[in-house]
Amino acid sequence: MSEISLTINGKQVKGERGDTILKVCERSDIYVPTLCHYGGVHEVGTCRMCVVEVQGGRALTTACTTPAEDGMIVKTESDAIQSLRRATLELLFSERNHYCMFCEASGDCELQALAYRHGMDSVRYPNLYPKMELDTSHPYLALDQNRCVLCRRCVRVCAELVGAHSLGMRERGIETLLAADGGEPLSASSCVSCGACVQVCPTGALFDRRSAYRGREKDCTTVKSSCPECALGCAVELVARSGQVLRVEGDVESPENGGLLCRRGRYESLNGHRERVLQPLVRKGGELASASWDEALAALRAGIEAAAAAGGAGAVAAVASARASNEALAALRGYFQQKLDSPNVGAIGAAASPDGYPAATLQDIRQADLIILAGEDAGANHQVVEFAVSQAVEQHGAALIVVGSAARRLQKQACVVVPAGSDEVARALATLTAAGSESLKRIACAERAVFVVGAPVTAVPQALAAAAQSARDGWPRVLALAPKGNSRGAAQAGLNGGASVAKGVKAAFIMAGDDTEMLDRFLPQRDEIGFLAVQASYRSPLVEMADVVLPAPVWTEKAGTMVNAQGREVSLRPAVAPPAGVRDEADVLAALSQ
């Protein structure tokens, strides 16, 4: 890339060929007001806030859409420019309902901030105020057209970054209106509830229902953490106030998910209506009853020691979900493996990465020119991967090959689809990429081939190896998805993933018992296991069948680390303190070991 230099406001500044004027200004910390501009999606130049003067140009031009050229002389501020910007704001304020005192966004609104900054203190035009609808059909987000400035950020993000294409504009002129699927209520539309549009909306038009009217950003604390809901560990920011998490936002600074999250990470983990376990419970006379921590720990110790005394260390089992943090898993091993010497310590969902391939980052996926997705329903399980794949295909023209029956949306974007059930995926991949095949040639020709594979493929290393062999040096990069948030960490800790409760186990301890897979596993075995202790955050059928229940914090309340599918360590950080009767999982087990 070659360097160019421009004169902006009389100052020499540098930029790169291909930069817009706005980009050069950003690089040199020159403020240019914008409203429709949003990094990462294409520029549309609609809001007219970034008008600047280019010497020798015919008229004012928008900095966001005008390519910077070597030697250009630009003025970003002048009385004339300033008054045009103020006039644009004045028109926007006259268009719809911008009585800020009743608005959710007031204080955090970019339009409002621009108005203050430009001294737009009155509107000289009558308020047009068309009657506009409020769409509250969606469980998590709401759209108030009365505050929309038609900047189309949401439209572009939904199409270009998420790949959902759910939003668009309808009607024309002053009647122009944001619409989901041409006019459906959001809840009935193709929206995948990722919430990206809400996060980028500069005004109070699209807002989060849960956190609406519960505080401006300056009244809240924001903590960077990671989503534990799947093996991607997307970077999040937890926004909290008065001991409550108001919402989860994608961390725009993350080079990986770059602010995107999926429905599960952004909404579902916060919006459960399950009953918390707020105190330790101990079964007394057949009923679970509240107990003190001392009582509960004593009961736990007694149950386990009794089983060990009767059947030896092999009669004790400890099982965690691989969504538990490294620290919690270490404490689990500390007590059960090291102290009690139990051979039955495992983590459901522990999975090691396949050997021999560099891990593909989401960045790699977005920039790939060939993506092979095999044995993984990215749409259902790791949706942010689906977004990245869509982006590569739709925005950058990558070729996509899908092997497997899942990933419905991506099938539509693929150039080759080989349907296969999960037990046939590895074979189907092998056939597709057999020696001399078209696909193998494709892989050989690709400059940046990326494989995104699920468990059915990682289980058959030869299939992957055969497909990967033709790729150029250093490629393919492989993103092997894993079932749980900390599958890799659990495997690295030496915990195996298959740990069903062995024969002869008389006492079992379950960590991270909110995982439904735990339930499925223990329900049928309950009667064989004499003593069952569960660490969980919520009441559940598993909790109901336990003898001792230890309340655990939820992810927004705890610290710890996990290793994501790419082998990268990600951190959990607490945004709020857990309720008074709840104790950290690792601390509890560490205490037991003492």
Added chain:
Amino acid sequence: MPAYRSTVLLCAGGGCISCGCLPVREAMEAELKRRNLADEVRVVQTGCVGSCDLGPVLIVYPDEVFYQKVSPGDVPKLVDEHFLKGRVFERLLVKSAETDNLIATQREFAFFNKQVKIVLENCGVIDPENIEEYVARGGYLALGQVISERTPEWVIEELKKSGLRGRGGAGFPAGTKWDFVRKAPGERKYVVCNADEGDPGAFMDRSVLEGDPHRVLEAMAIAGFAASADQGYIYVRAEYPLAIRRTRRAIQQAREAGFLGRNLFESSFSFDIDIRVGAGAFVCGEETALLASIEGKRGIPRPRPPFPAVSGLWGKPTLINNVETYACIVPIITRGGDWYASIGTEKSKGTKVFALAGKIRNTGLVEVPMGTTLREIVYDIGGGVPNGRKFKAAQTGGPSGGCIPAEHLDIPMDYESLAKVGSIVGSGGLIIMDEDSCMVDVAKFFMEFCTDESCGKCPPCRVGTRQIYGLLDKITKGEARIEDLHLLEELCGMVKESSLCGLGQTAPNPVLSTLRYFRDEYLEHIVDRRCPAKVCPSLIRYSIDEAACTGCSLCARNCPENTIFKVEDQKKYRIDPARCVKCGVCFDVCRFGAVVKS
């Protein structure tokens, strides 16, 4: 072909079809057969002749006798007189505006004889549905020559020499644009013809496609050769079904004749054309919106750069020109750029077609050399303002243009001169207004058009045009204060400077130019609460002059609000001003001039 004694050219342009030229054709053919003249007299259905207010129109060759307002019932008498008795049938001739004398031939008719036809040379002369007629007049010769004997550089050089500027509005030099596209890097390139013609007063593009479609096809193929594109698109609005039909047929015929398709004239050059039909939004005529629409997206403008010449259809370099621009290409190639440049003024070369409308005796399409004065167009060609009214102003360039007041009647109609007085050539709409037009109302009319046609993408246009309209409305209602006038001027300037595309950038022009020349009229509305042209309903009063009233009661019977009552014991009527809704029915129906507007 049998030799015919005479040819009857029957105008089948949109205007004539709608006033019933097809039954005239049937009657004519039947009558000729009945009189055994079918072998001697041929009837040809042509494209628009231009004199649309006179339709149905017939021109009989070789004498060029021009018959107007012909009805099927006139036909037997006309055939009898003209073809059997050999006399001109006077009842259907045009009368001269100045002398009241009858005008027998097209040549004598000022409407025609002051015109110079290049773009429209074949319109009204050939049958547009028959490629042979086009070929017989030298059609596709230029394409053949260019492909076999010339280089793209030569074509562009001739075009540059001709000085031809785009006729779609902006007046960008065509040769330069073709050169840009030729030099733009890219394997695939496209040629697009803009036949959206959204300016409500203009219809020259439609007339060319209806009357001489092959001329556009041939020009596009030449453009393809010059720019090394192999595919062209013509974007026509759906409201032009006849143009679409005839252009489709022309494309089919040209393909069959080998003028479109693969390896034209046995060269390696291939070129084909498809039609894209647009939904007819004004903004779809803007080039980037048009290209988006061809791509199947919403027809909404985007910022330039990149210009279509660099990144157009599907991101490929694209040459986009207007129909009339293409219609000039073949003559330039055949007769040379220097010949074309000899017509017109120093900076505005060639001819321009204007669509003459409004308060003028002869309306229709007129093609004149650039630089012809407005006065010549209005008085010599247009026959002046009818009903003894006075010329007040001419609006050029439609909703993006401006008005030219009487004091500038001698202005040469060319790009530079019009720009100097604050107007534009634009697409060539030319609306004449007389004293009965209120200039504030005119500005409001155009602003309403722009408000409705704004695509809604950028705030200055979306909200600004609406607020401008609101301010004008206030003025016409007599509710405005002088500060509103200042706000109006400020807002017009802002919308012009800040809007994203040409629609918003030019939308304030009608307001700004009427303000420039008719500021007093605005002030009268605001300060005196009076509409001098007596147009704005809120500012006029109807009353009955009792001296003139005969008591016939016609007004009272027609008033929709029943506000006209009989004065007791007298045979006179009176209007209750409090209940009058200013509909003006009484004024229109009174036969004694007793209803007074003030």
